[in-house]
Amino acid sequence: MSRLLIVEDDPAIAIALEDDLRLEGYEVERVQDGEAAVKRAREAAFDLIVLDVMLPKKDGFDVCREMRRSGVESMVLLLTARTAEAEKVLGLDLGADDYMTKPYSPKELRARIRALLRRTLPEAGAAGVIRFGDCELDHVKGELRRRGKVVPTTPLEFKLLALLVRRAGHVLTRRTLIDEVWGEDTAITERVVDNQVANLRKKIEPSPAAPQYLKSVKGIGYRIDLEDAQG
Numbered sequence: 523m524s525r526l527l528i529v530e531d532d533p534a535i536a537i538a539l540e541d542d543l544r545l546e547g548y549e550v551e552r553v554q555d556g557e558a559a560v561k562r563a564r565e566a567a568f569d570l571i572v573l574d575v576m577l578p579k580k581d582g583f584d585v586c587r588e589m590r591r592s593g594v595e596s597m598v599l600l601l602t603a604r605t606a607e608a609e610k611v612l613g614l615d616l617g618a619d620d621y622m623t624k625p626y627s628p629k630e631l632r633a634r635i636r637a638l639l640r641r642t643l644p645e646a647g648a649a650g651v652i653r654f655g656d657c658e659l660d661h662v663k664g665e666l667r668r669r670g671k672v673v674p675t676t677p678l679e680f681k682l683l684a685l686l687v688r689r690a691g692h693v694l695t696r697r698t699l700i701d702e703v704w705g706e707d708t709a710i711t712e713r714v715v716d717n718q719v720a721n722l723r724k725k726i727e728p729s730p731a732a733p734q735y736l737k738s739v740k741g742i743g744y745r746i747d748l749e750d751a752q753g
Contacts, residue, residue, distance in 0.1 A: 524569040524639055527596070528552035529559040529585065531577050539572065542628055543635070556580025560588045568596045570638055572631075575602040575613070583616055590617035593674045597638045601626070607709075614714050619678050620704070637705055652687050654735055654748040657726050659687055666725065673725045678703065683722055686736065686746040695743040719744055 526543055530536040531554045540550045551568075553559050556577040563571060563585075571589075575582035586598055600613045600621035610621055619638055622631060652659045658667040664680060666673045675683070682703045686694065696712040704710055719738075723730040736746050 525549045525567065526551070526635070527559070527562060527566075527568045527571045529554075529556070529571060529573045529577065529582070530601070531555060531574065539628075539631075542632070546632060548635075554578075556582070556585045559585045560592075563589050563594045563596060564592055570597040570599060570635060572599050572601060572635070573618070575600055575609075583613060586613060586616045586618050590676065595674065595676050597677050599634060599638060610709070611711055611714065614710050615717055617676060617678075619676075620708055652748065654687075655726070655728065659683060668726070675722075675725065679718060679722055679725075682718055683726070683746075686744065687748065690746050690748045693739045693742050693745045697743075699743065715744075 526548045528536055528539055528543075528550060530539065530552065533554070536552050536554070540552050543550050551562065551566075553562055554577075557579040559571070559573065559577070560580065573582045573585060577585070580588070582600055582602070586600070589596070589598070598618040598620075600610075600618045601624060602609065602613070602621060603624040613621055620634055622634060650660070650662050652661075656669050657673075658665075660667065661684065666675050666680065666683065682699065685699070685702055696715045699715050700708065700710060700712070704714075719736060720730070723733050723736050726735060727733050735748065736744060739745055
């Protein structure tokens, strides 16, 4: 059973959302402000956090930033009444995995949650462990390890790296990466892809400024080269 955390300061909305998601079979908790959200996310492992942007004490952007900095890997779905593209991009850049604009359809919200949770499941037929350099990508445990130690990754980072590894040697366009990692209906910019690639390089490359594995292909996208890869 997937565990969800609802962060919403309007009691009526929060209770209705909690009841709806419990009927869908999820285990649900809820908190009402940003500080409580950060504290609870650090204390317990949630598969997904439904995070309102307009919150008391800390807004959703600050909550997302603090969670990612402290290593919280839960998927994050932002709920925002703001429609400006720059603010949506900000949330994604800070580590959110998707967003919805209020008012939203409960049916669409449930579908978005299902889609996000599917991202955390291992791909059928994926190789157990792929090794390159001093790194190991373990599809079974959902772990990236370097020199035998686990390297914290968000679910989004892991899925992006796993996709590139499965298609090692092939150039993948930014549009392909967006469609397959974030989803075809997700409105994000190519800059978000670049930011995620930069984060991954810091975790897998001996020298992120001169990448050995995760390479840019000018004007197209990215390719990962796995020297002496083993499955």
